[in-house]
Every structure is written in structure tokens, then in C-alpha cells.
Amino acid sequence: MSVSAEVFGRYHQQEAFVAKKIEKSLECRVKIRLLLQNEMLFQNLDDKDLEVVIDAIESCKVNKGETIIKEGEPGQCLYIVESGELSCHKVLNGKNTHLKNYGPGEVFGELALLYNAPRAATIKALSDSECWVLDRLTFNHIVKDAAQKKRKRYETFLQTVPILSSMDHYERSKMADAIKETKFKEGDVIIKQGDQGDVFYILVDGTAKATLNANPAQTV
Numbered sequence: 001m002s003v004s005a006e007v008f009g010r011y012h013q014q015e016a017f018v019a020k021k022i023e024k025s026l027e028c029r030v031k032i033r034l035l036l037q038n039e040m041l042f043q044n045l046d047d048k049d050l051e052v053v054i055d056a057i058e059s060c061k062v063n064k065g066e067t068i069i070k071e072g073e074p075g076q077c078l079y080i081v082e083s084g085e086l087s088c089h090k091v092l093n094g095k096n097t098h099l100k101n102y103g104p105g106e107v108f109g110e111l112a113l114l115y116n117a118p119r120a121a122t123i124k125a126l127s128d129s130e131c132w133v134l135d136r137l138t139f140n141h142i143v144k145d146a147a148q149k150k151r152k153r154y155e156t157f158l159q160t161v162p163i164l165s166s167m168d169h170y171e172r173s174k175m176a177d178a179i180k181e182t183k184f185k186e187g188d189v190i191i192k193q194g195d196q197g198d199v200f201y202i203l204v205d206g207t208a209k210a211t212l213n214a215n216p217a218q219t220v
């Protein structure tokens with residue numbers, strides 16, 4: 001996933017950001033947190049920023065047959081499905097084409113915010129549904145900003161890794177987009193001798209110890 005930014009200038013001023021705070025029960029906050037943590041868009045957020053997003057999210061009930069997003073309109077928010085089912089249609093070659101259905105836990109409407117573009121498709125409720133809604137201003141200042149900072153931070157760090165020194169700027173930026181940060185507690189085993197290697201790790205902070213068992217038949 002790559003992230004683009006809006007261009008601000010004389011005729012397009014960046015809005016002053018004031019964090020919204022909509023009161024929610026502890027149970028509701030836990031539910032929203034679990035939904036967000038499963039979405040790649042929100043995995044760059046630290047705990048403080050995640051709490052700001054949870055504060056700003058509000059509930060939206062959608063009646064069966066209601067259109068929640070219309071293709072071509074400007075995007076003002078993204079949606080996370082809490083319950084119900086919604087269909088996604090797009091006009092292709094002059095025909096209204098069904099693309100997919102959205103169910104609980106899925107996110108839609110983020111592309112218009114990420115790329116500052118009109119809505120790419122129409123979303124209509126197939127049943128009475130409930131969604132969590134995040135406004136454009138909070139998304140731009142918290143979620144997109146965090147993604148852009150993450151890319152810049154990782155690009156700078158990747159330049160210092162000897163094995164990656166031959167990569168050009170474009171390759172590093174794409175790799176930075178793909179990096180997922182994982183935290184380990186003291187004593188955790190990150191990789192184990194003999195296991196299949198399907199992940200490449202770069203140590204960003206802390207220390208780790210590597211040990212080698214000369215007899216692979218024995219457990220380390």
C-alpha cells in the first residue's frame with residue numbers, strides 16, 4: 001500500500017485539526033480497537049494516536065436499500081462495518097457492475113481519502129446495517145500522517161542497512177510501505193533454528209542474541 005498526500009497552498013489551505021471526542025463505553029472502545037488493529041491502515045498508529053481515532057469514530061445506522069456512498073462524489077469519511085451486509089457496484093463500460101459485498105469487520109471508503117479522489121464505486125446496504133465512521137479530517141491528520149511518517153522513518157533506516165545499500169529510492173520506498181513493525185518481549189524467541197524462513201527481520205531497537213546448535217537434531 002502506498003500513500004499520497006493532498007497538496008496545500010494559497011487556494012487550498014490545510015484545516016486546523018481539533019480532535020473530536022465522542023463518548024463511548026469501555027466495551028465499545030475495546031470492540032473498535034480490535035477492529036482497527038486488524039486493518040493494515042491503522043497498524044502504523046501508536047497507542048496515543050489509536051486512542052484519538054477511537055475517540056473520533058461514531059456509529060452510523062444504515063437502512064436496507066440506502067446508498068451510503070455514491071460513485072463520483074467527494075469522499076468525506078471511511079466506514080468500518082459493524083453488522084449487516086453492503087454491496088459495492090461500479091459503472092464499467094456503461095454497465096452497473098457488482099464488485100463485491102462487505103460484511104462485519106471490513107473497511108470501505110478509504111481510497112478517496114488516501115488519494116484525494118472522488119468515490120470510485122457505489123455502496124448500498126443489502127440489509128439494515130451499522131457502521132463505524134471516521135471523518136476525513138481525523139483520517140488525514142492521524143492515519144495518513146502516521147503512514148507517511150512511517151515511510152519516511154523506515155526509508156531513512158533502510159539506507160543504513162548494508163545488505164540493502166544497492167536499492168534505489170523507489171525500491172526503498174516500496175519496501176518501507178511493506179514493513180510491519182513487531183514488538184517482542186524480553187525472552188521471546190523471534191526465529192528458531194530449523195523452522196522455515198519466510199520473514200526477514202531488521203532490528204530497529206533493543207538487542208537480540210543468536211545461538212546455533214551444532215546438532216540440528218537436538219532442540220534448542
